[in-house]
Amino acid sequence: MSLRRFTRTPEAVAGVVVLALLAIMALAAPFLFPGDPQSIAGPALVRPFQDWAFPLGTDRLGRDVLAELFHGARTSLAVGLAAAAASLAIGTIVGTLAGFAGGIVDEILMRITDAFQTVPGFLLALAFVSVVGPSLGVVVIAIALSAWTGPARVARAEVLSIRERDYVASARVAGMHPLAIAFREVMPNALPPVLALSSVMVAGAILTEAALSFLGLGDPNRVTWGGMIAEGRAVLRTAPFLSIAPGVMLVFTVLGVYLAGEGIVENSAVKRGLA
Amino acid sequence: MNRALRLLRRRLVGSVFVLLIVVVGTFFLLEAAPGDAVDAYIGSIGGDAGLAELLRQRWGLDQSTGTRLAAYLWALLHLDLGHSVAFSRPIRDILLERLPNTLLLMGSATALSFFLGSALGIVAGARPGSFRDRFLSIGSLALYAVPGFWLALVLVIVFAVDLRWFPIAGIETIASGKTGLARAADIIHHLVLPVTALGFIYLALYLRMMRAGMAEVWRQDFVLALRARGIPRRRIVLAHVARNALLPLVTMLGLQSAQMLGGSVVIESVFSVPGLGRLAQEAVTARDTPLLLGIILISAVLVVVINLLVDLAYAFLDPRVGASEAGA
Amino acid sequence: MSAAELSPSRSPLLSVRGLTVAYRGSDASAIRDVSIDVLTGECLAVIGESGSGKSTLALAVAGLLPASARTTGHLEWPGLGRAALGGSDIGFIFQDPAASLDPVMSVGRQVAEVVRTHLGLGWREAYGEAAELLARVKLPERTFDAYPHQLSGGQKQRVAIAAAIAARPRLLIADEATSALDTIVQAEIVALIARLVAEDAMTLLFISHDIALAAQIADRIAVFRDGQLLELGTTAEVIGHPRHDYTRMLLSSHIGLDVAPMLAAPR
Ligand SMILES: Nc1ncnc2c1ncn2[C@@H]1O[C@H](COP(=O)(O)OP(=O)(O)OP(=O)(O)O)[C@@H](O)[C@H]1O
Ligand SMILES: [Mg+2]
Numbered sequence: 001m002s003l004r005r006f007t008r009t010p011e012a013v014a015g016v017v018v019l020a021l022l023a024i025m026a027l028a029a030p031f032l033f034p035g036d037p038q039s040i041a042g043p044a045l046v047r048p049f050q051d052w053a054f055p056l057g058t059d060r061l062g063r064d065v066l067a068e069l070f071h072g073a074r075t076s077l078a079v080g081l082a083a084a085a086a087s088l089a090i091g092t093i094v095g096t097l098a099g100f101a102g103g104i105v106d107e108i109l110m111r112i113t114d115a116f117q118t119v120p121g122f123l124l125a126l127a128f129v130s131v132v133g134p135s136l137g138v139v140v141i142a143i144a145l146s147a148w149t150g151p152a153r154v155a156r157a158e159v160l161s162i163r164e165r166d167y168v169a170s171a172r173v174a175g176m177h178p179l180a181i182a183f184r185e186v187m188p189n190a191l192p193p194v195l196a197l198s199s200v201m202v203a204g205a206i207l208t209e210a211a212l213s214f215l216g217l218g219d220p221n222r223v224t225w226g227g228m229i230a231e232g233r234a235v236l237r238t239a240p241f242l243s244i245a246p247g248v249m250l251v252f253t254v255l256g257v258y259l260a261g262e263g264i265v266e267n268s269a270v271k272r273g274l275a
Numbered sequence: 276m277n278r279a280l281r282l283l284r285r286r287l288v289g290s291v292f293v294l295l296i297v298v299v300g301t302f303f304l305l306e307a308a309p310g311d312a313v314d315a316y317i318g319s320i321g322g323d324a325g326l327a328e329l330l331r332q333r334w335g336l337d338q339s340t341g342t343r344l345a346a347y348l349w350a351l352l353h354l355d356l357g358h359s360v361a362f363s364r365p366i367r368d369i370l371l372e373r374l375p376n377t378l379l380l381m382g383s384a385t386a387l388s389f390f391l392g393s394a395l396g397i398v399a400g401a402r403p404g405s406f407r408d409r410f411l412s413i414g415s416l417a418l419y420a421v422p423g424f425w426l427a428l429v430l431v432i433v434f435a436v437d438l439r440w441f442p443i444a445g446i447e448t449i450a451s452g453k454t455g456l457a458r459a460a461d462i463i464h465h466l467v468l469p470v471t472a473l474g475f476i477y478l479a480l481y482l483r484m485m486r487a488g489m490a491e492v493w494r495q496d497f498v499l500a501l502r503a504r505g506i507p508r509r510r511i512v513l514a515h516v517a518r519n520a521l522l523p524l525v526t527m528l529g530l531q532s533a534q535m536l537g538g539s540v541v542i543e544s545v546f547s548v549p550g551l552g553r554l555a556q557e558a559v560t561a562r563d564t565p566l567l568l569g570i571i572l573i574s575a576v577l578v579v580v581i582n583l584l585v586d587l588a589y590a591f592l593d594p595r596v597g598a599s600e601a602g603a
Numbered sequence: 604m605s606a607a608e609l610s611p612s613r614s615p616l617l618s619v620r621g622l623t624v625a626y627r628g629s630d631a632s633a634i635r636d637v638s639i640d641v642l643t644g645e646c647l648a649v650i651g652e653s654g655s656g657k658s659t660l661a662l663a664v665a666g667l668l669p670a671s672a673r674t675t676g677h678l679e680w681p682g683l684g685r686a687a688l689g690g691s692d693i694g695f696i697f698q699d700p701a702a703s704l705d706p707v708m709s710v711g712r713q714v715a716e717v718v719r720t721h722l723g724l725g726w727r728e729a730y731g732e733a734a735e736l737l738a739r740v741k742l743p744e745r746t747f748d749a750y751p752h753q754l755s756g757g758q759k760q761r762v763a764i765a766a767a768i769a770a771r772p773r774l775l776i777a778d779e780a781t782s783a784l785d786t787i788v789q790a791e792i793v794a795l796i797a798r799l800v801a802e803d804a805m806t807l808l809f810i811s812h813d814i815a816l817a818a819q820i821a822d823r824i825a826v827f828r829d830g831q832l833l834e835l836g837t838t839a840e841v842i843g844h845p846r847h848d849y850t851r852m853l854l855s856s857h858i859g860l861d862v863a864p865m866l867a868a869p870r
Contacts (some may be wrong), residue, residue, distance in 0.1 A: 011413065114289070115296035117530070118575045122537025123555060124444050127567050131308040132558040146537075211541050215422050215556055229425055240432045247425035256421035496702035503667055503697075503767055504717045505690020514716070515705050521705070593707060594750040 012263020018256030033067035036225045048241055059228070060235055060240050069249055072133040072225040075218075076206050076253060079140055083205035084198060086144035091151025092187060092194050098152070099159030100182040101189075109155070110229055113149050121146030123206060131218045136219045143208045147201060151194050158190035199261020202253045225250050279590045281518040286586055290579045297575045301568040302347050306340065308564045351449055361561035366569040374573065377550035379597075380469055381542070385528070387474035393517075393524055396485025400520065401512045403490045412486055414560055419479035424541035427472035431545065442467050444547035469546040473538055475482065477531060481524055488520030493517075517530060522593050529585030534579045534588055615640040615681030615840040616774060616806050617664065624659050631786065633659040634830040636676070641774070643682045646800065648817035648838075651827030657810045658829070661778045664808070665693050682806075684775065694767030696796075698779040700759035704751040710762045711737065711747035714769055721770035729771035736765040740795060757788035761795065766800055776801060776808045779828075781804040781816070793820060813852050818842050826850050 009067030029037075040062040048057040048065070056065040098109035116124070125142035132138045164166065164184055170179045212218055213226030224247035312331045331337045335346055350357070399411035435443040442448070447461050492498065493516060501511050527547040536552070543552035551570050558566040590596045619639045625632040635655035641647050649657050662668045664678065666689055680687050687693050696705040705713060715733035718724060724732065734747055740761040751759055762781065767775060777796055781789040797820055800807045812816045817824055817838075824841040826849070827833040832848050845851045 016388035029437055091432070110294050113288075114293045115300065115575075118293050118533060118578045119297055119300075120533045120574050121573055122534075122540055123567075123571050123574055126540065126555060126559060127304060127564075127571060130562070130567065131564060133302055152429050203352070203420065210422050213423055213424075214541060215544065215559065216561065226422075226424075229428065233428065236428065236432060241596050243428050244432075247422065247429070250422050250425065251417070251420050254422075255417055258420060273412075329802060436608065445792050447861070484659075496697070496699065497705050499667060500697055500703035503689055503693075503695035504663055504720075505688060505770070507722055510716070510720070515708070519705065519707055563708070594625070594709075 007238060011259045015256045015259025015261070015263060018252055020258065021262055022073050022077060022253055025070050027075050029067075029070035029074050033064070034072055035067075035069040037067040038063060038221075045235065045239055047239075048245075056245060057239075057241065059231060061237075065242065065245060067230075068223045068228055069225070070248060071223040072228060072249065073253075074135070075222045075224045076209065076250070079136065079143070080202045080206035080253075080257075082140045083147065083209070084201035086140060087147040087201050087205070088151050088194060090148035091143060091153075092155045092191065094140050094148065095155025095157075095194075096159050096182055096187045096190060099156040100163055100178070100186055101114050106156075109152075113152050116145075117149045122211065125212060125247065126215070126217065129212060134212075134219055134268040136222065139209060139212060139217070139219060142212070143205045145206055146208065151197055151201070154197060155187075155190050155194050158193050159186055162186050162189050174255060180192075198214035199257050199264070203257045206250070206254055206257070221259040277475055278596065279587055281488075282581065282586060282590055282596070286583055290583065294575060294579060298348065298351060298572065299344070301343055303509055305564055305568055313571065351572075357564045357565045358570065359558075359563055359569075361558065361563040361566060364403045366566050369566070370551065370569055370573050372484065373549060373551050373554050375425075376534070376548055377539055377543070377552060380466065380473065380539055380548060380550055381471040381532070383466060384474035384477070384539075385532075385535065387470060388477035389524070389528060391474075392478040393485045393521065394480025396480070396482040396520075397489070397512065397517045398514070400486040400489025400493075403486075405494060408486070411482065415479040415482040418475060419483070421476065423472060423476050423538050424545055426475060427469065427542050427545040431471055432466045441465070446548050446550075466548075469542050469548055471543070473542045476538065477535060480531065481527070484524050485517070485520055488523055489516050491515045522589065525585060525589050525592060528588075529582040531584075532581040533574070536574045536577065607719075613642040614646060614681065616643040616680065616846065617641040617687075618677075618679040618681060619660075619664070620677040620679065622660070622663060622676035622678070623674070624656075624663055624668065625673050626669070627673070632830060633826075634663070637830075637832050639807060639825060639832060641806060642823075643773075644804060644806055645822045646797075646809055646820055648809045648811060648821030648824045649827060650811055650814050650817050650834075652812060656830040657827055658778055659830075660693075661776050661808065661810055664774075665689055665695050665776060667695070675693055676830040687774070690772070691770040692773050694770070694775045696760070696763055696767050696775070696777040696780040699783050700756055700763050700782075703763045704759060705750055708771045709748050710759075714762065714766045714768065717766050717769040722827060733765070733769070736769055737762070739768075739799070740765045746778040755788075756784050757792065757830075758786065758850060760788075760821075761790055764792075764795065764799070768803065768805070771803060773806060774807045774808065776810070779812070782812070789816075796820070814842075826853070863868065 003062055042051075042064070043057050045058060045062075049055065050057065054064050054066065055068065059065055059068070094109055094113065098106040098113075102177050109140060125139075125146045128142040128145055129138055132142075159182075168181060169187055171185050172178075178184075209218065209224065210226035210229075213224035214230045216227075216230065218224040218227050228246040229243045231242075232239065232246075236243060308375045312376050313327050313336060317327055321412045335343060338346070354367055355371065358364070359369055362369055395411055395415075401478075402408060410441075433442060442465050447453070447458065448465075451461065452457075453461050470479045487523045498511065498516065501515055506515075539550060540552035540555050542548070543550045547553065551574065555567060555570045558570065617640070619637055619641075621634050622634060622637045624634050637656075637660060639647075649660065651657050659668070659672075663672075663674060664689075668674065678686075680692075681830040683692060689695070695824045704710060708793070711730065711733050714736055715726065718732045718736070719726060719729035721827050722729070722732070734744070737747060738744070742765070743759060746754065746758065748764070751762075754762065760783075764780075780796065784792060793816065796807070796809075799805070807820075809817060809820055814824075821838050823834055823835065824838050825848070826841065828849055834841060834845070834850050836846075841850060842854065847855060
């Protein structure tokens, strides 16, 4: 029933199809292009659709653009998913603690949340990566640092409404430890609206990763679409394709995430409405 | 206006706390950076261990963490943000020099995104579910998926490289000797592409918020009452539905200011606009962490100020603000 | 005694013929094959239980049904000689006063915008007219600049009434206009509506689930059940000699309320 409803929204279907293709790209990259995508594969600046050894041409250093795009999908999706998961996890924990504890703990945690929201997230991520040094893990943490506040606020609001319910009261009476109540009884029930933020978080993380890589703060050992765009800048006048192609990939990826996410949220909202 | 003043006072107190947290946070980030200001200085200028020792003493870097935090706070109270090694100048001076350009870019981009975005949002939200609505909402989603720096590059390729309508970079023609209106026109000419690149992304956000907000207002009962009173549809859309839906957009204006400051980093880098964002990139490249943290601090202050202004505007636009708090 | 005998001079303002309305998503129609005349200058009360289709009839008359509703049958306006226009020919008062006003516009302006729309005045004159209207519904002058959240439920309903009569409509529809209010305020609002209807010589379609309240104000009463018109007669007929058990049941559920004024009510 719900699947049929889902397939009735063409946008959501398009989103899922795009994401599936990207996932296939990411998974197939090491098999289709087993070598190091960052190594020189042929002559420099082969134009796209000229040489079937390099369907999308080569860049300034003679690297295979198609191979780079495939491997870039791996980085984008990996960072996007990991950073979004980390943001949601941090946000949910902080929000649950704040909402459940109340009082001074809540006050302090929320002021910290305010502080994080006051600092431009991208600047914070930039500073973090530049201080700690660029690697995939650091980029993930940096993005999570700049993005956990949204989920924290949502989780807190949800926990505030849940914590007065009967089953929480009975858990209290049963003498359960407050932390156990918070994380075993309350948090799971506060999750749905937080998870509804997933697609926005993933999309935001992919875009932030791309911007960091564009500024040269991505993991230097991995191909990133943002890095490819930055690379292409040097030959923007003669070979704009090198900057345009990875950007198109980014747009499709993020759009796919949004569309699929909207479809899923709407679908589950309908289901919850019916229940 | 008593209402607004009360609100302002409460927000100000909260803001001071928030800024204090930001300051302490940046201090520890600075601490975490491998190497200190002296290493950076020696690295760029050259010098031996003796000089390093001397500088550490002079700059107070040999003290305990607590002492240095106190010194840092004390210096900040005197608006002393330290010294930039990369620029060999006081950080405060560099920031104040770059701030106007960023404010100009952000202000213009905000105005563009807010007004055009909400106008298009009204067009979409006037008839929920219509073709125009679907077209605009999918289009805006696509726009929202575009990375700002890439949009900037595409604009450069099309309008600066191919069509040559606008300059590729900079905020004004260097050493043009232009003054007054001619200079203003020159700056506007330079700003068209960066403002478009920065503004268009957020335009999509305001469009979608306005549209969603209007869809919500349409479902409220008072709209039926307005129809019953025979108010023309155009007036219902503009004076009531859009007016009610505008309120969350105003809030978003404040929340978005931090995002936009972050977004200006890549945009200013692409267009070589000498603002805070470009400065952040320069600080990263030069490994000038104190400068980077100075940028973060001034950005935080900027965001706080903008949010205060937005709160005041909101209190002005929504008669209900503060009403429920009056008794409390 | 039929309605025509009651007032031979009264011709129908509105004729409803075979009106059927079905909302999308529900199999049963909300009202079925309803034919009824609303006579010029009369007060017609429509009573019935919750869900009997009273509001649907009122919305259909005012042309306010949602786009999803399917309608068959006819609405004719012999009293006007043309189709009625919402706002200028029909004033509509809703049940929930809080939900009939824009929360972020001053109430004076909301009344003034109706005046401006239908009387073709500029904002200045419309403001003057609106101030007079607020005075007519007995609201103090200072309420003009107030916002809905600053007014009580009764005051909000007065504003809604002022907006409904602003364009001097021929027909005033009050759909459970008092059921969201407490008893004392309820009586005041009913009295206000009755006074305004008399002063402006309006026709009133008074919708209520409260037969006692309807009897206080109405010349004729129409009883609805399950979307159908069950019984129509003068107030004295319906109250004194109900033809249907259902009407009798509605009446008996009011035993204990002061029956006397109920019977004395018809004008
Ligand atoms: N917008 C709508 N969509 C679908 N069904 C509706 C809608 N409005 C009313 N209905 C249905 O139509 C029927 C008649 O409703 P209506 O509102 O006319 O009754 P009512 O007599 O005014 O009741 P009440 O006294 O509760 O106001 C009900 O069964 C109701 O569920
Ligand atoms: Mg009703």
